[in-house]
Amino acid sequence: MLKILGKSTSINVRKVLWTCIELNLPCELEAWGSGFQDTSAPDFLALNPNAMVPVMLDGEFSLWESNTICRYLAAQAGHTTLLPAQPRERAGVEQWMDWQIAELNPSWRYAFLSLVRGSPAHQDSALLKAGVAGWHRHMAILETQLQSTGAFVTGSTFTLADVVLGLSTHRWFMCPMERPSLPGVEAYYLRLSERPGFQQHGRNGIP
Template sequence: MIKILGKTTSINVRKVLWTCEEAGITYQQEDYGSGFASTQTEAFRAMNPNAMVPVLIDDDFVLWESNAICRYLTRKAGRNDLLPDEPQACANVERWMDWQATEFNNAWRYVFPALGRNNPDFNDPDRIAAGIKEWNHCITILEQQLQRSGEWVAGEGFTLADIVLGLSVNRWKMTPFDKPTVPAIEAWFERLNQRPPFLRHGNNGMV
């Protein structure tokens, strides 16, 4: 059985668990990270030198990086609806996955700890304002994409792009600051809420 190492409060672990359930993959999840089993041990660093979660174990195969894990899981399950085989359709899904990991997530690196976690170490008002501006800019990019693509981020069907961005948009929605009006995103988010795995691992009160 596939093992997923990482605490369920982690946004990146929840992304992987949601993918498992969409792909119909049976898994065993074990809590690692702050407050649980340590990621700072030699044994864990041998699996992931970054000492971060999630980590996937599939027999003797070990994989880290959440988006890579999501890709692996869908291919293992033969779910080419979630990640197409055709090169251009696959690239379209992976483009939005990569954008989520690089541009979208980097936009909240300062503002989320400040406003979402109330971390006193993140108290620079100029950096908070800059982070809000960048985060909202990314949201407008996604809003424009959904206006073009229709129901789902990469086109007509639900894919991994919707999973990874669904978690990120949930974090944006739950962090308190002024936000633009995004009707296409709101409609898309309502469609995500019709999927039981999203309610378990995405829109479940956690950020």
């Protein structure tokens, strides 16, 4: 059986677990990370030298980086709705997946660590204000895209872009801060909430 090394509270692990549900793909979660098995252990570092979760084990094949794991699983399953086969359509999905990991995620790091994790190293009021503003600015980009498509990130069809951005959207709504009104994002959040995978690994009370 497919094995995922990580913990169910990790936003990146939850991407993979949600993808498995969308694919009707059984998997086993083996607990690694803070509070569980130590990712700096030699056996884990041999699988991922970054000492980060998740790691996927598919037989003898191992893979790290959550968005890459999601793409691999969809491609391996031949699921051309989650990950289109045609180059242009696939590039559109991957573009928004890459934006999530490269642009959106860094924008919320300071605010999340300050307001949710209570990190003592992230309590500078000016940096927090800038972090919140940057996070809202990036969510406004998503708002514009959703207003254009009227449904999901790349169009009328749910894709892997919605898995990764859906979890980021959930984190935005869960963070204890004032938020601007983004009706497209709000409708998107409700739309995602109809999906069993999002109910289990997204809108489940964990930011």
